[in-house]
Amino acid sequence: MGMDERKYRILQAIIDDYILTAEPVGSRTISRKYDMGLSSATIRNEMSDLEELGYLDQPHVSAGRIPSAKAYRLYVDQLLESGRIQAADEPSVRAYFEGRARQMEDVIDHAAQVISNMTDYLAVVLPPSGRQPRVRTIQLVPVGPGSALVVVVTDSGIIRDTVIPYPGQLDNDSLYDISRRLTDEIAGHSLQEAGTIISGMIGRIHENESFLSSLGTFFQDRTDPKARRHVAVGGTSKMLTYPEYADRDRIRSLLSLVETRDRLASIIAQNGNVQFTVRIGPENGIPEMADSSIVTAVYSTRAGEQGTIGVIGPTRMRYSRVLSVLTAMGQQLSELFGAGDVLETPEAAEKTHEKE
Amino acid sequence: MGMDERKYRILQAIIDDYILTAEPVGSRTISRKYDMGLSSATIRNEMSDLEELGYLDQPHVSAGRIPSAKAYRLYVDQLLESGRIQAADEPSVRAYFEGRARQMEDVIDHAAQVISNMTDYLAVVLPPSGRQPRVRTIQLVPVGPGSALVVVVTDSGIIRDTVIPYPGQLDNDSLYDISRRLTDEIAGHSLQEAGTIISGMIGRIHENESFLSSLGTFFQDRTDPKARRHVAVGGTSKMLTYPEYADRDRIRSLLSLVETRDRLASIIAQNGNVQFTVRIGPENGIPEMADSSIVTAVYSTRAGEQGTIGVIGPTRMRYSRVLSVLTAMGQQLSELFGAGDVLETPEAAEKTHEKE
DNA sequence: TGTTAGCACTCGACGATGATGAGTGCTAAC
DNA sequence: GTTAGCACTCATCATCGTCGAGTGCTAACA
Numbered sequence: 001m002g003m004d005e006r007k008y009r010i011l012q013a014i015i016d017d018y019i020l021t022a023e024p025v026g027s028r029t030i031s032r033k034y035d036m037g038l039s040s041a042t043i044r045n046e047m048s049d050l051e052e053l054g055y056l057d058q059p060h061v062s063a064g065r066i067p068s069a070k071a072y073r074l075y076v077d078q079l080l081e082s083g084r085i086q087a088a089d090e091p092s093v094r095a096y097f098e099g100r101a102r103q104m105e106d107v108i109d110h111a112a113q114v115i116s117n118m119t120d121y122l123a124v125v126l127p128p129s130g131r132q133p134r135v136r137t138i139q140l141v142p143v144g145p146g147s148a149l150v151v152v153v154t155d156s157g158i159i160r161d162t163v164i165p166y167p168g169q170l171d172n173d174s175l176y177d178i179s180r181r182l183t184d185e186i187a188g189h190s191l192q193e194a195g196t197i198i199s200g201m202i203g204r205i206h207e208n209e210s211f212l213s214s215l216g217t218f219f220q221d222r223t224d225p226k227a228r229r230h231v232a233v234g235g236t237s238k239m240l241t242y243p244e245y246a247d248r249d250r251i252r253s254l255l256s257l258v259e260t261r262d263r264l265a266s267i268i269a270q271n272g273n274v275q276f277t278v279r280i281g282p283e284n285g286i287p288e289m290a291d292s293s294i295v296t297a298v299y300s301t302r303a304g305e306q307g308t309i310g311v312i313g314p315t316r317m318r319y320s321r322v323l324s325v326l327t328a329m330g331q332q333l334s335e336l337f338g339a340g341d342v343l344e345t346p347e348a349a350e351k352t353h354e355k356e
Numbered sequence: 357m358g359m360d361e362r363k364y365r366i367l368q369a370i371i372d373d374y375i376l377t378a379e380p381v382g383s384r385t386i387s388r389k390y391d392m393g394l395s396s397a398t399i400r401n402e403m404s405d406l407e408e409l410g411y412l413d414q415p416h417v418s419a420g421r422i423p424s425a426k427a428y429r430l431y432v433d434q435l436l437e438s439g440r441i442q443a444a445d446e447p448s449v450r451a452y453f454e455g456r457a458r459q460m461e462d463v464i465d466h467a468a469q470v471i472s473n474m475t476d477y478l479a480v481v482l483p484p485s486g487r488q489p490r491v492r493t494i495q496l497v498p499v500g501p502g503s504a505l506v507v508v509v510t511d512s513g514i515i516r517d518t519v520i521p522y523p524g525q526l527d528n529d530s531l532y533d534i535s536r537r538l539t540d541e542i543a544g545h546s547l548q549e550a551g552t553i554i555s556g557m558i559g560r561i562h563e564n565e566s567f568l569s570s571l572g573t574f575f576q577d578r579t580d581p582k583a584r585r586h587v588a589v590g591g592t593s594k595m596l597t598y599p600e601y602a603d604r605d606r607i608r609s610l611l612s613l614v615e616t617r618d619r620l621a622s623i624i625a626q627n628g629n630v631q632f633t634v635r636i637g638p639e640n641g642i643p644e645m646a647d648s649s650i651v652t653a654v655y656s657t658r659a660g661e662q663g664t665i666g667v668i669g670p671t672r673m674r675y676s677r678v679l680s681v682l683t684a685m686g687q688q689l690s691e692l693f694g695a696g697d698v699l700e701t702p703e704a705a706e707k708t709h710e711k712e
Numbered sequence: 713t714g715t716t717a718g719c720a721c722t723c724g725a726c727g728a729t730g731a732t733g734a735g736t737g738c739t740a741a742c
Numbered sequence: 743g744t745t746a747g748c749a750c751t752c753a754t755c756a757t758c759g760t761c762g763a764g765t766g767c768t769a770a771c772a
Contacts, residue, residue: 024735026734026735026736027735027736028734028735038744038745039744039745039746040735040745041737041744041745041746041747042743042744042745044735044736044737045737045743045744047736048736048737058736059753060751060752060753061735061736061737061750061751061752062733062734062735062736062750062751062752062753063734063735063736063752063753064734064735064736136499137497137498137499137528139495139497141493141495141497141507141509142493142509143492143493143509149507149509151497151505151507153497153498153499153505172493172536176532180528234615235615236611236614236615237608237611237612237615240604240607240608240611246604248596248602251596251607252593252596255592255593255596256593258592259590259591259592259593380764382763382764382765383764383765384763384764394715394716395715395716395717396716396764397715397716397717397718397766398714398715398716400764400765400766401714401715401766403765404765404766414765415724416722416723416724417721417722417723417764417765417766418721418722418723418724418762418763418764418765419723419724419763419764419765420763420764420765713772714771714772715770715771715772716769716770716771716772717768717769717770717771718767718768718769718770719766719767719768719769720765720766720767720768721764721765721766721767722763722764722765722766723762723763723764723765724761724762724763725760725761725762725763726759726760726761726762727758727759727760727761728757728758728759728760729756729757729758729759730755730756730757730758731754731755731756731757732753732754732755732756733752733753733754733755734751734752734753734754735750735751735752735753736749736750736751736752737748737749737750737751738747738748738749738750739746739747739748739749740745740746740747740748741744741745741746741747742743742744742745742746
């Protein structure tokens with residue numbers, strides 16, 4: 001007994017129906033709604049086979065069948081192989097970004113909103129990271145007595161800033177001078193290297209030792225992989241519409257996952273270099289998420305950094321829809337972060353220029 | 357029939373018990389658990405009176421009584437008048453901030469966490485705002501070809517940054533020069549005034565007109581009251597433990613409120629100059645929050661800006677606890693934003709200095 | 713006059729019971 | 743190989759009676 005064409009069509013119909021209704025689907029439903037040209041009895045036989053093959057589960061004897069994780073896996077694999085994933089929604093994704101979003105964090109927040117609006121699932125967007133960005137400029141800006149704002153511009157265009165103390169006797173001009181000298185030293189190096197270089201300067205330059213040491217630790221902090229990153233989330237409340245999250249404990253664990261951004265980020269973060277990751281139910285390895293699926297995709301920046309966008313939803317997810325939305329959004333974000341300046345959409349830049 | 361001492365004590369007991377159990381409380385419970393030296397029959401008579409006075413509601417004939425919004429109001433008013441609100445938790449609040457938090461947003465996020473941990477309700481923290489901060493310095497930092505990062509330091513220490521385009525022919529030094537000249541012009545003025553001044557310069561200085569105009573709109577954007585501010589939220593998942601939020605629609609409306617930060621901010625934002633605001637049930641005027649209470653408190657920065665911290669929970673809230681936590685946190689935040697530099701805790705600054 | 717014991721009454725919560733119907737597996741006929 | 747038919751299973755739902763918490767009222771008591 002193998003998996004022939006007809007079995008697959010029936011399985012597909014069952015999956016489609018279950019994704020739609022979230023209710024166990026019976027043989028009668030299939031033969032009626034998805035006119036297969038087969039009677040319910042025949043379907044029943046096939047379903048029995050499919051169950052034996054591990055593609056269907058039966059909650060109890062007198063209920064219909066439910067697709068197993070294995071069935072979804074087959075379904076998704078076929079989907080991915082067939083190349084039927086089209087960024088069909090690209091125009092509408094693009095429309096969402098028309099003349100909007102300036103700062104990186106705004107873009108990311110907005111992207112999460114858009115994804116969740118288009119899919120009706122929980123959307124997560126991680127900022128670009130991974131590759132060690134290289135320093136382009138460092139600039140110190142006086143903030144108050146005894147403290148300066150450090151602005152580091154990297155080749156990925158991302159600005160990291162923190163206030164550090166500095167000896168009060170420095171005025172604006174000397175700060176600028178210092179900034180220039182520092183830039184000369186560390187430009188082109190990674191943040192980590194920059195930290196080492198600056199720490200190394202402490203011996204050589206005897207003035208402002210404490211200041212240099214603060215600056216050194218600043219770079220070290222920024223290199224820390226545990227450093228909190230902004231994680232954008234959208235559509236949490238959408239999850240409440242799905243019956244699989246009717247259980248309070250389940251909502252609870254989902255909510256607290258969303259609340260602890262670190263954990264959420266580590267779950268969504270992609271490891272490999274693949275375009276998509278689809279983890280169905282138990283595959284995701286998170287006990288309390290055994291009947292949730294996680295789909296992620298990658299986007300990249302001009303500087304070669306990678307970011308991840310992801311969707312979390314019930315196992316009976318509209319995978320096809322999700323994959324196509326993620327594709328479109330991945331393209332859009334890559335474009336946004338790759339084409340023009342990282343911190344500005346092409347549109348926004350254009351709009352500003354029109355005023356000339 | 358007035359409200360005598362004994363009635364009040366009974367009412368208090370009922371409120372206490374209901375806050376604890378969330379179940380209608382009967383006359384028997386009161387006479388036993390809160391030994392009043394009265395039989396249940398007497399309590400019953402008093403409860404009957406209290407109901408007539410509007411302080412108690414009865415879900416149905418054979419159930420106990422539930423405190424009405426009017427009862428909570430009385431309770432809270434007494435609490436506030438009695439001056440029994442003590443920042444009793446101040447030490448533990450302080451402990452939470454030991455050697456932590458550098459950036460303003462981190463402080464705010466952390467504060468929301470702490471409040472929700474200490475109260476077990478949903479906590480919201482709004483960043484300082486209100487007063488028009490005055491410009492101290494403006495500095496332009498080159499980010500990439502044709503774009504510069506604008507860093508404005510105000511007397512409230514808040515850094516607002518955006519990337520704007522600038523004509524490519526400017527190099528670092530001329531940017532610095534421009535920054536200096538701009539600072540000379542706008543230092544001491546509000547953001548709005550700064551915008552006007554810069555726009556006014558367009559006529560006078562003919563070089564870089566487009567750049568100045570971008571900069572002008574930058575200031576206008578920053579003055580926009582609708583400008584999105586970072587709103588910190590903590591403890592959303594805690595709300596699921598309360599039976600009053602068992603209903604899915606109720607969680608849903610709560611969740612979507614939390615998701616739309618703008619609306620959340622406008623609900624929490626304080627108008628007057630009072631230290632506390634307690635809005636009980638229907639008092640808050642938000643239909644879907646008719647059985648939630650909102651308690652807010654104010655903190656302030658050295659620069660005279662005001663921020664708001666707030667708690668959202670069921671009407672049967674532990675008001676006393678919440679008020680005392682908010683008091684402690686308000687003090688802590690005021691201290692944090694008032695004493696040392698706004699962007700740094702005294703601890704953090706101290707810690708860094710130790711390295712000298 | 714205020715307090716309390718006693719009692720009848722109300723009504724939601726809960727569990728048992730039975731009807732309903734969706735769906736299955738199996739068998740036999742086509 | 744397909745399908746009609748049928749017995750069987752079992753979750754769902756409404757009904758019904760029991761249970762008990764809690765009340766209001768009355769009458770007795772200090």
